[in-house]
Amino acid sequence: VFVFVLYVFIFSLCTGLSLRSQGLTALFLAVRLFCSVFMEADIHTMLDFASLVSTLWVIYMMWFKLKATYVKELDNMPLYYLLIPSVVLALIVKPYTHYGFMSEFLWAFCSYLEAVSVLPQLRLMQNAKMIEPFTSHYVFALGIARFLACAHWIIRVIETRGAYLYIAGSGYFWFPVAFLxxxxxxxxxxxxxxYYVKSFMAGQLVMRMPV
Incomplete structure (x- = not known):
């Protein structure tokens, strides 16, 4: 998110960025921040707040100041494909806490929505076929971050011999589904x-997405 802020601020462009993906990011951050204030209120709460403010600024710039550089025709993934399944799954599988149903539902919803929030960005890049270096670097960095987070989950599961998936009081299916x-x-x-690594190894500055 902060990389996007730097990109928009320096270059005054939003070419290659998905407004829909940014909107989903703002939504799950807002929901997670709301839950975090009541459930955790730690350093992660401050980080979520900073990320949300930054994302909202990027959305404002894309929607008003830099609208001429936003390619709306390529950013065409229907959001209900992502929102409806996230809501339904959150109603079915959610953590069990003493904070009540709404907090449990919202926490599950933001977790599921975060997992698919990057899809509109990938769809835009797929439609564009050609991806600018800055955008490709950002998405690659996001991929590395998700890989490390996933590796952390796997290590915790191995260290606890699977017990981490079934933490008491968190719902029998919650951790396995959250891990999924x-x-x-x-x-x-x-x-x-x-494809990013493949393009990088070939010395291509502009990345090409497969058809």
Missing amino acids: AEMVQTFILADFCY
């Missing part, structure tokens, strides 16, 4: 990372 959501997000970005 983390895996889904990782695999969504894995394909892009493959």
Whole structure:
């Protein structure tokens, strides 16, 4: 998010950026921040707040100041494909806490939505076929971050011999499904990372997406 802020601020461009993906990011950050204030209120709360403010600024710039450089025709992934499944899954599988149903539902919803929030960005790049270096660097960095987060989950599961998936009081299916959501997000970005590395090794500054 902060990389996007730097890009928009320095170059005054939003070419190659998905407004829909930024909107989903703002939504899950806002929901997670709301839950975090009541459930955790730690350093992660401050980081979520800073990320949300930065994302909202990027959205404002894309929608008003830099609208001429935003390619709306390529950013065409229907959001209900992502929102409706996230809501339904959050109603079915959510953590069990003493904070009540709404907090449990919202926490699950933002976790599932985060897993698929990058899809509109990938769809835009797929439509554009040609990806600017800055955008490709950002998405690759996001992929590496998700890979490390997924690796952290796997290590914790191995260290606890599977017990980490069934933490008492968190719902029998919650951690396995949350872990699956983390895996889904990782695999969504894995394909892009493959083509990024392939283009980088070939010395291509502008990345080409497969048809």
